[in-house]
Amino acid sequence: MVDLIARLPGAEIDAHSEGDCVLGLPEPGALTWVSAEPGQEKPVGKALQDALGLGWPRPGRVLSNAQARIAWFGDRQALVMGPALKSLAGAAVVDQSDGWLLMRVEGAGARDMLMRLLPLDLRAASFGPGHVARSLAGHVPVIVLGRRGGAFDLLAPRSMARTTHGDLVRAMKTRLALRALDA
């Protein structure tokens, strides 16, 4: 048997800091995609409640406690972040831990910088802690989760993670350059 070496999604990607904006690479834990069969959101939510203490999220929302986060992921879909899940009655359950890179942007400039890159209204009044959106960062489909203190978690597909990381670093630099011009 060939002895393969496991590589993590962020193996060639580094944290980056630019002015008042910090890009970090926290450990996301397990990522499990859950797709409820038609009309099964309630029983699946109940099973998740029993297993993790969190139910089925409403569209655009994230439920979280100390050990886990459950993010809405589309119609009848959710992403469980943190503990691993094996199976749930009435739902397809797929381990996607290896498929996404989690990047965290924080600092006073994080919101402003992300709005340069994503076609989303991320102003504090419309997107904050407990909100999630699937959208585009450049041409890459990403998932954005709002955090406390104006921070954001960004999940980029592993195959496109270096592109999105590069786009984020460029957005951080461009924003600072434009601010310097205005000053």
Place this chain on the structure above:
Amino acid sequence: MRIKCPLCGERDLREFTYRGAALPRPAPDAPDEAWDAYLHLRDNPAGPTRDLWHHRAGCSAWLVVRRDTATHEIFGVELATRSRAVRA
């Protein structure tokens, strides 16, 4: 153009992919003429139309969008899974 996804809210056109007219699917045993019309025959309206759009870079839902091709006004958006427009 911006489309108000029933799940995600108003989003930019670049997140969506156009598919074509939203038509009721004929019954499996419908005559060939009905299937021929379903697959190939299209109106080309300068005015109100009803199309299928895929929220590809968003929630991945299929949407039925009623809009006006002449004015670009959007009258309504609903999930295809809950739409009568695509049911026979």
